[in-house]
Amino acid sequence: MSLSVVILAAGQGTRMKSTTPKVLHSISGKAMLFHAIDAAQELCDDVTVVLYHQAERIEKAINQKYDGIKFHLQDAEQFPGTGGAMKGVQCEHERVLILNGDMPLITLDSLESLVAGEADINMSVIRLDNPSGYGRVIIDENENVQEIVEQKDCNPEQLSVQTVNAGIYAVKKELIDRYIPALDNNNAQAEYYLTDIIKMAVDEGRQVHPVYVAEEEFKGVNSKLDLAHAEEIMQRRIKEKWMMAGVSMRLPETIYIDCQATFEGECQLESAVSIQGKSHISHSHIKTNSVVEDAILENSDIGPMARIRPQSKLVDTHIGNFVEVKKSTLTGVKAGHLAYLGDATIDEGSNIGAGVITCNYDGKAKYQTIIGKNVFVGSDTQLVAPVTIADDVLIAAGTTVAKDISQGDLAISRVPLKIVRGFFYKFFGK
Ligand code: UD1
Ligand code: CA
16 A cells, blocks of 8 residues: 655653653653654655654654654744644655654554555544543544544533544545645644544545544653553563563563563573663573673573673573673673673683673773683683683683783782781780
8 A cells, every 4th residue: 555654743742851852762672753663664665754842853863773764844833733743744655644753552453454444534533431631533423533622622512522532543645735734723722733634524525434442552652650651561562472472481570671672482581680672582591680781692591680781692601690791702601600791702611700800991992802612710810801811721710811821721820828827816916
């Protein structure tokens, strides 16, 4: 089907009480607006975002992530309101789907049902016990929409109508092109209402079809409270999807998973685990309170209380408690307790003792630590990067390694131990 999508995102979002534009607040690791753009791009190749407040900042954020999105700057001073937002928007295709930038929970299935069928306009309708705050949708006995009346313009009878406008419409482009320039602002808010196109269509004998949708999906996010509720719903969906795909989760309500994270095979997530960014977890066990950020885990187990930071890849590796790994590739490694491994490459059969630190930063730049196969790194060793340790090396506990070590060697640096007999009693007395 030939479809264009317009996403309205010019509103100020005052209730967010934030210097960040409302639509750039993220839900499960992705900006609200990007949830909408991703859905739009599944449906068509002509996507326009309407901006006004903080337009530059939002446009820049979009262009960093997407190619080919069109922008339209609303003349919000002269033409405020959702109808004003559509003024001057140029769509390429016969049908136009109008979305809001602050509805991140809409599913593709629902959008597909809105663009299905032959009606001149399909519009999203929610049935609510408490319709307060929404435009009321007046529907006749033949299930045809007659008009939308904004709450502030309702008479007492209209106020009690429980079918409300969810704010998403699929409209023939030909109607948009004629009706939008003809909108006026003769209403309680002196705004140009997009919703007035419904009455215009009905007056011309056009068919306006209500598509009933779930409140959960079409609720707008206006405050940080709404944001938190939307995140809960998104998290529930993400976790249900991965549990159905074979991932075990202990106390799933305590677990956080980014919408971009992926799992493969039988993975186990214990309570209070956080999987962030585009992490990929395959056949791995993540123990309680561990954090994985933009990292890859294959056949590995980590935690409890481990932190695997961006650009790390762990294969066949065991990571224990209080170990931090950053931008490192570990293959067949054991690091059981209390270590920092940053900018490192460590090969099969190597063991990292407790308290081992890669000193990867000199205050100006970061340097690499390369460790070969079967290296035993004793407890409390400092590896001063850049440094390369060959295969089959033994590093004694407490060693500071500041030069490369060759295959088969022992590295040991220790201050000789001094014993002062009876000193305790001399110092503290008997
Ligand atoms: C609108 C509908 C209302 C519906 C409700 C559903 C109108 C006149 N009313 O109400 O019937 O029940 O949505 O949530 O359309 N926007 C712009 N430019 C503007 C104003 C808004 O781009 O000048 C964008 C906002 O960023 C937002 C969307 O349009 O994404 C909806 O705006 P909002 O102010 O929430 O609409 P309401 O007036 O509450
Ligand atoms: Ca609203």
